[in-house]
Amino acid sequence: MKLAPQKAPYPLKKTPLFALSILIISAALLGGCRDTISSTVSIEASTVSATSNAKDSKQPVSFWVATDTHYLDKALQDGGAAFQSYVSSGDGKMLPYSDELMEALVYDVQQQKPEFLILSGDLTNNGEVSSHKQLAAKLKRIEELGTSVYVIPGNHDLFNPWARAFKGDQQIVTGHITDEDFTTLYADYGYDEAISRDQNSLSYVVSAAPGLWLLMIDSSQYRNNEKYGFPQTDGRILPETLDWMDDCVKLAAEQHASIITVMHHNLLSHTSMPISGFTLNNSQETMKRLRKDDLNLVLSGHIHMQDIRRDPAPGQESTADSDALPVYDIATSAFAVNPHQYGAMTFDPLSRKVSYHTQSVDVEGWAAAEGISDPNLLNFKAYAEQSFAGGSYNKALNNLQDSPFTETEKQSMAEMMSKLNVKYFAGQAASAAPEIKAMPGYKLWESQKEGFMSGYIDSMLEPQEVSKVSLEMTLTTQ
Template sequence: MIIKRIFLFFVIALILLASVGCVEKFTCSVLNCKIKSGEDITFFIATDPHHLSKKTYDNGKAFHWFLNSGDGKLLQYTDEIIDAFTLDIEDSKPNILIIPGDLTCNGEKESHLEMAEKLKNIKKLGVHVFVVPGNHDIENPWARNYFGDEMIKIDSITKEEFVEIYEPFGFKDAISRDSHSLSYLAAPAEDVWLLMLDSAKYKRNKVRDAPEMGGEIPSKTFNWIRECANLAKENNAQIIAVMHHSLMDHSEVINEHYTIENSQEVIDLLLDCDIQIVLSGHIHLQDIKSYKRDNKNIYDIATSCLIAYPNQYGVLKFSPEKGFDYATRRVDVYAWAWENSIKDRNLNNFNKYSRDFFRQRSYDKYYDTLLEISKFSNEEMKAISETVAELNLKYFAGFRNELIHDIFPTKGFKILQDTAPFFIRDYVMSMFNDQKTDNNKIHIPIYSK
């Protein structure tokens, strides 16, 4: 009996070893890449859509408080903005859509189910769709219904439900999945593969009052990443990495809980794997940062929030001869509203409405912060808040350095210049010392092996 068990053990071991060998020898014909080698590829990147189902709120006091205490996200119009974005996709016909997390407002199941339906409609247009979770998506203790004066706690979804709901958008066709996270490797094209990295920390959310905002790439995932990179090299494919959180600091002042906790380790790992592009979201800033080591560059391209001003998304074009070109494009909500005969004053004048809404939220946020400090007069607080609100319109849209020098003559800026350092002053001054002046575009040459 013992001999039979030992024999059976060796047979299973041999089968497992044979299976591993097959994985290492995969070719693109086996991987079933949809886009063949030598073809140009267009990727759309839409970060942080934060969809909120209209079934979760009414026009009452609770929702208005929630909306107006936020950071400028147009949660009351996520349906319309995402549908307008879908029209952009239909008109432009990209090959691939990437969504680096925060698909929903606070992980509401109804919001997830509706978001998946919207992605199915995009997939029907012939677009390959790939998603990873963000810090708002799974086991979120902030999931609520907003009816009348009440905020009613509701269930969020589990990580298993996330995979089930979004199975058609990356998980089903993954070449490989990490056993320690929801990360996976996808090969939509022979020349370019996608390393979709789960950077969100949601395992303890059930026992927390707020979702874990920070992120990391688990150290147990590192070997899997190396194996993915080796497999890509064997198939002459380049890898683009995608994660919700920032790989690098996109702000000198605001980076805690935005940049992954093991940033340098992951940068070194990705450089070792010859990965040069990371697409991220989370911070809602339009920003591009780079890091160089041993004549190798890696770029972290953070695309701003789809449903907050300036309501833009990234367009990454790959050419086998030239490399990668990234630029941003704004969702044409007005065109969608016109085509669908929508009569809504805000949507019919969307650019101004979105700008004014975002500006007011910025103003309120910094005025409240200054009020807590109790350091300035009311007139000074108003002037500073006006200055920061005006700066944020350009800052979040990707403009830095000399492109925002027109703020210098304002009363608020002069007050900040003449005061001792504190958070808001440091935040404003950091905008004039950025790595790039226009973070809406970059050319990245083809990686030479």
């Protein structure tokens, strides 16, 4: 069914999340364990044992986590006016090269051979059927290379009424998938390997490596999307799912396994600004459960920027409960957004130590290997940064259109914001703070002390206690 020409789906409801993304330019902003856990253990224990025997359980394991891939099937866009308008009014996603980015990820897997790959939600642009199918086909190729894949949905992936194709100057409604479709399409990427699945959500637990389990939590709310007419962006974990998690932890303890918890929404706040929609609605309750179960590492996404937080924060241990287990939340930046990176991780089964560092996908290496002549792909790092910076500059300048500043001052402010956005979403703003604060545009933004943007810029440049792009920590043993 064709629609009359219209704006991109995002402006249909101007939530605080949408407003923030415009202002800051690039933010994004089946059996269950509880009732069947005993029988699940008896059925799956041999599988867990076989997995452990098939690999050297004493050797460190390498694995990756990527999030917010926002894959868009190339067949759904023709590069025309409607698509270009959608991309330019969006939040910085590299949709014109969405397919190439995923092909480059397959290439990286082929070159480096991680043991497994985690995709923590917002797999597709807006839940389009063909985007899911094409992505699943790429994941099949990754598994054929010997790397297991484990996925969970994000707030864009299911029952999404914004699923669109782009033809000429029109947006065309296209099909979206349901939760049942999701588990069918991605059966081979976690759901069929699950030791247990939650009855009340698309959550599951899987043995990813000897001594390491993944608790893959569905934190998205999508049941009312069709009724609302837009995808609900905030997240929560159902009380029943929290109970199921408790039981899965007991099951892991029988296998002496450590657990990494994976969810799309953030457990901890990754900005000092008072904004909603990123952190779980019931984050405090979830934190209590995680501490009760000795779960101390969460991998998340959703907010699109790269950040690592710990509760209690470094230096605040004396003011917190002295018995509180330090819990880390690593928010990996959106794969679809510059610098197009993922988290490269290792797990040592003897020490239970986990390492994490960001790594950009090698689009240039893939393009060269494939004999591609597109200069944007052959020089992708520079092209992607320039594209992201240019979009940030244009939106900042547009945001300043009605301000009292001169045109020269507006350009200076937009230049500063562009540079800051590039660093911020890569997790590198703090190290660039002296250079950015020395820019004339920074002083002009600071002159608006009562404005939102001044406070937001300060929050972006806050001193950091720990690295936002790397971490070493030790998992608890169940």
